Amino acid sequence: MKSPILPALALSAAMTLAACGSGPPVGPLESASGPTSAVVVADVGGLPPPTREDFQLSFNPYQIGPFDVLEIGVFGVEGLDRQEYRADASGRVSFPLVGTIDAGGMTPGQLEREIQQRLGEDFIREPRVTVNLKETTSRVVTIAGEVERPGSYPVLGNMTLVRAVAEAGGLEELADSREVIVFRTVNGQRMAAIYDLRGIQYGNYDDPELYASDLVVVGESAQRRFIRTAIGAVPAIISPVILTLFNN
Secondary structure, three states, X not given: OOOOOOHXXXXXXXXXXXXXXXXXEEOOOEEOOEEOOOOOEEEOOOOOOOOHHHHHHHOOOOOOOOOOEXXXXXXXXXXOOOEEEEOOOOOXXXXXXXXXXXXXXXXXXXXXXXXXXXXXXXXXXXXXEEEEEEEOXXXXXXXXXXXXXXXXXXXXXXXXXXXXXXXXXXXXXXXXXXXXXXXXXXXXXXXXEEEOHHHHHOOOOOOOEEOOXXXXXXXXXXHHHHHHHHHXXXXXXXXXXXXXXXXX
């Protein structure tokens, strides 16, 4: 499967030193007027987590999607107290008395109003309905490149890089695990980290945590070729290599 090409990695992009680094820089240094070349890399400990503002910018108001689990209840009505309901592959939810609702694309508030309207028409006077999200497949990480099952995977609990690769079926037989790239937005800034899966397996550094909207690219890809052209081969077996990406 061909990996998607990020707009942030257009040929006009520039990269500069990640400010959180404490180790010696690898590659060209910065001058008073900016980087001395398109790329400056620092040997740093890890990719920072996204901020709350990053999540707010990354996600529109939550919309119900396929296989999401919702907690739905009708206040004061026996048998319709809070229970879990899973949307099917088309985003439809079945609820007692009202039948099947095409909930895909609705917000929880819209689904509340739909259930209230249907119940109020024939069954319950002025029903009070609550709909809460329990599990979602819309908060996902995307795994691309040389894995058995590329695609998007839900972030439920603690999702790490090695776990995400395993969820995607593991590496393809001839996949290169030395340069696995994680793309993320931190404080509104596009960043990337290069990991060597062997370094994690050897215990050289921790298995990094992934967050919703991260993109993981394994093995040969357009992104990897772009970075190699810009910075050359930078070993990541001892510690990750962190990049900050800028658009012109």
